[in-house]
Amino acid sequence: MxxxxxxxxxxxxxxxxxxxxxxxxxxxxxxxxxxxxxxxEQKEFSFAKFPNPKFCPKNPNKSLMDGDKRFLKTIDVGKDGGxxxxxxxxxxxEDKAFMDGYAGTDVTAAFCEFLPFSGVVVNNKNFRVENTDADPDDPKSTLGVLHNPHSFVVKGSSSATGFNIGLAKKGDKMEKPVTFRGGAEKEGFYRLQCDQHEFMQSFFLPVTxxxxxxxxxxxxxxxxxxxxxxxxxxxxxxxxxxxxxxxxxxxxxxxxxxxxxxxxx
Structure with a gap:
C-alpha cells in the first residue's frame, strides 16, 4: 500500500x-x-423485441440509440478516462441523524429510460418511481406506457427481489422501502430494472x-x-x-x- x-x-x-x-x-x-x-462498454438491444418500439426511440438522448438499436452504456468513459x-x-x-432524516430516493421513467442512471439509497428508507410516459399515437398507450419497476438487492453474484410493481398510466407512482439484510448494505447495491423494457436500468449505492x-x-x-x-x-x-x-x-x-x-x- x-x-x-x-x-x-x-x-x-x-x-x-x-x-x-x-x-x-x-x-x-x-x-x-x-x-x-x-x-x-455497452449492451445492445433491439427496440423491436420490446413493447412500444415506436415510442421508446423518441428519447431525446440520441447517444443511446442507432436506428432500431438501443444501448445501455454499462461503462461510459469521458474525458481523460473519467x-x-x-x-x-x-x-x-454512521450518521443516525442523516439516515433518520433522509427523504428517500426518486427515480423517473421518461421515454423508456430510468433517471438517474446511478445514485444512492439509505437502508429502510423509501424508494420512489414515477412513470411519466404516454404515447398519444398508440391506442394501447394513450393513458400511459406500461413500465414495471423491479428492484433487486445485489450482493456478489446473488440478488433478491425488493419489489416488483407495474405502473400502467402516466403519473402513476410507487413508493417502497429499501431493505438490505444480513449486512448486504456494506457490500452490495440496489438495482432497478423495468420488466417491460430490459434496457431501462438504474443502480444505487447504500450510504450512511x-x-x-x-x-x-x-x-x-x-x-x-x-x-x-x-x-x-x-x-x-x-x-x-x-x-x-x-x-x-x-x-x-x-x-x-x-x-x-x-x-x-
Whole structure:
C-alpha cells in the first residue's frame, strides 16, 4: 500500500482499513477524480423485441440509440478516462441523524429510460418511481406506457427481489422501502430494472452519511464538510471492477483539502 500525505491510489482490489477516531472539528474537503483503466462498454438491444418500439426511440438522448438499436452504456468513459456514473462515498461514518432524516430516493421513467442512471439509497428508507410516459399515437398507450419497476438487492453474484410493481398510466407512482439484510448494505447495491423494457436500468449505492457524490461527466467530485482525520472512502460503479467497491484511505486536514485520485481497473 502506498500512501501520500493527501492522496492515495489503489487498484480494483479492496483493502481493509480501521478508521481512527473522528475529530470534532470543522472538517475539510475530499476532491478528486474517478478514472477507469479500460474502455467504454455497452449492451445492445433491439427496440423491436420490446413493447412500444415506436415510442421508446423518441428519447431525446440520441447517444443511446442507432436506428432500431438501443444501448445501455454499462461503462461510459469521458474525458481523460473519467468514469461517468461512478459514486464516491465516505463509509466509516454512521450518521443516525442523516439516515433518520433522509427523504428517500426518486427515480423517473421518461421515454423508456430510468433517471438517474446511478445514485444512492439509505437502508429502510423509501424508494420512489414515477412513470411519466404516454404515447398519444398508440391506442394501447394513450393513458400511459406500461413500465414495471423491479428492484433487486445485489450482493456478489446473488440478488433478491425488493419489489416488483407495474405502473400502467402516466403519473402513476410507487413508493417502497429499501431493505438490505444480513449486512448486504456494506457490500452490495440496489438495482432497478423495468420488466417491460430490459434496457431501462438504474443502480444505487447504500450510504450512511451525507458525504457522498455522483461524479460529474468528467469523473470529478467534491465531498465537503468531512470531519478531519483518517477516513475510508469507496469509489463504486455497478459494472466497473465487477460492481465491487474500491477502497481508499484518505487523511482529511482540518479546514483543508485532501486529493483523491481513484482509479478503477
Amino acid at each position: 502506498k500512501k501520500g500525505a493527501l492522496s492515495v491510489v489503489f487498484g480494483a482490489a479492496a483493502v481493509a482499513f480501521v478508521a481512527a477516531p473522528l475529530l470534532a472539528n470543522a472538517g475539510g474537503t475530499i476532491a478528486g477524480k474517478v478514472t477507469y483503466a479500460g474502455k467504454a 468514469l461517468k456514473g461512478a459514486v464516491v462515498a465516505v463509509v466509516d461514518i 452519511n451525507a458525504h457522498y457524490a455522483v461524479v460529474k461527466d468528467d469523473g470529478t467530485f467534491e465531498l465537503k464538510d468531512v470531519p478531519a482525520g483518517k477516513h475510508k472512502v469507496v469509489a463504486w460503479h455497478p459494472f466497473a471492477a465487477k460492481g465491487k467497491r474500491v477502497e481508499f484511505e484518505v487523511e482529511v486536514p482540518e479546514g483543508g483539502k485532501a486529493d483523491l485520485k481513484a482509479e478503477i481497473k
